[in-house]
Every structure is written in C-alpha cells, then in structure tokens.
Amino acid sequence: MAKLSFYYSVMGGGKTTSLLQTEYTYRKNGFIPLIIKPKLDDREGAQNGWGPIQSRILTGKHQALYVDSITPETLNGINFNILLVDEVQFFKPQDIEALSKIVDEKNIPVLCYGLKTDANGNLFEGTTKLLAIADEITEIVHPCKCGEKATHHIRRIDGQVDTGGQSISVEKGNVTYESVCRKCWKLAQEMSR
Ligand SMILES: [Zn+2]
Structure with a gap:
C-alpha cells in the first residue's frame, strides 16, 4: 500500500539533497518519479511550469514542476508513479489533502520534504497538516553549532x-x-x- 511520508529538517539540513538522492534511486530502479514544488512567485503568471531544482550539496540538472496549488487534476497528463514534494511547508492544508488522495486513490507513494518551524518557532501551515495525516514522519537530523540538534x-x-x-x-x-x-x-x- 502506498504511503504519505513526511521528511523534515531545519534549513540547510539536507532536505533537497535527500529528495534528489531518493529520486535518483527510484529512477535507477525503473520507477518514474516526479518532483513538484510550490510556486512562490507570481510574477511568471498563473501557469504551472517546469524549472530547475538545486541542492546545496548535489550538483547536476534536475527539473521540478512548480505549482500554485495541488488538486488531483493538477498532475493530469503527467506520467509518474512516485511523487516527491519539495518545500512542502508552503502548501495549504487542502493541498496536503490532495496529496493524500493521490496516495489513497491512485496508490502512488508521495514523499514530502520540508521545514517544521519558521523563524518564530511556529509550525508552518502545510507542516501542521502533514504532521496530522502523514503515514510516516522522519526527522533529518542536523547539528547546531553547539553540538545539540538544530530545531x-x-x-x-x-x-x-x-x-x-x-x-x-x-x-x-x-x-x-x-x-x-x-x-x-x-x-x-x-x-x-
Ligand atoms: Zn545550540
């Protein structure tokens, strides 16, 4: 059975690197992964579009589909059987619900990567919903300068x-x-x- 998974860490904690590594592994094993990201800048218009995705550690050309919001129809016409979501904290609760529908109704695993809290120490909206409904929640641990875990x-x-x-x-x-x-x-x- 497909699962809705949430991997979280702090900024610079290796989320995108982990996402790209996972994407590579799935692709190598014959899966068809798709990466999506929230489109935070409206200057390019309302159209969803492809753009580069970069990690601080990994180099190479990777493409993500930048979307305003997620509905089961958003990804119609795109061939994929694994969905990876970057910067998931910026999506709305209804977008997270749509991700759970992709898991439950299409039986496609959805792996979400994002931040837990903002600079004020509060949960992001998308994160709150994911913590509530994800099947699996995994912390990608990153150290503070003092040696404790950064949160x-x-x-x-x-x-x-x-x-x-x-x-x-x-x-x-x-x-x-x-x-x-x-x-x-x-x-x-x-x-x-
Ligand atoms: Zn510290």
Whole structure:
C-alpha cells in the first residue's frame, strides 16, 4: 500500500539533497518519479511550469514542476508513479489533502520534504497538516553549532536578529538564516532585545 511520508529538517539540513538522492534511486530502479514544488512567485503568471531544482550539496540538472496549488487534476497528463514534494511547508492544508488522495486513490507513494518551524518557532501551515495525516514522519537530523540538534531558525536582517516577523518566505534584502537548537535560539532572541 502506498504511503504519505513526511521528511523534515531545519534549513540547510539536507532536505533537497535527500529528495534528489531518493529520486535518483527510484529512477535507477525503473520507477518514474516526479518532483513538484510550490510556486512562490507570481510574477511568471498563473501557469504551472517546469524549472530547475538545486541542492546545496548535489550538483547536476534536475527539473521540478512548480505549482500554485495541488488538486488531483493538477498532475493530469503527467506520467509518474512516485511523487516527491519539495518545500512542502508552503502548501495549504487542502493541498496536503490532495496529496493524500493521490496516495489513497491512485496508490502512488508521495514523499514530502520540508521545514517544521519558521523563524518564530511556529509550525508552518502545510507542516501542521502533514504532521496530522502523514503515514510516516522522519526527522533529518542536523547539528547546531553547539553540538545539540538544530530545531529552530535565527533570522537576521542586515546582521541583526529579527525577533518578531513573518514566516520564512521569499525575502528581499540581506536576510540570512542560521539553524540552531532551541537553547541557542532563545539566547539569540534574548540578547537582541
Ligand atoms: Zn545550540
């Protein structure tokens, strides 16, 4: 029976690398994988479209289908029997429901990769839904600078810690993120007040 799987980690934690590795393995074994990603930028119009997908570690040319939303019809006409979803945290709860329909009604495994929490330490919307309904949930562990497990993100704007703001999204300007443990995250928040 096909499963809805969720692999999560912090930023820079190797999610996309893991996704591309998994895609490669399936392809080598004769499966037809499809990678989709949320389209966060509307400047290119409402059309779904193909674009490159890159990992910080792996090089090479990989293509993903960028989509606004997911319905069972979104992927009509595309031949695939494994679905890999990158940046899944940015999808809406109804998109996650649609992914579960692909699993249950088409018997196609769906492997989702994404972040658990934003820079404020809160769950993303898509992540919340996945944590509720996924068949399998796996953490891709990434260390903090102190050696503990990184679970949080410090957002800096021009070098200054941002203590209250938006969820991680498409950013302008000099915004950087550091993946840290909860203790280091709290310390950074307190020191910047
Ligand atoms: Zn730490």
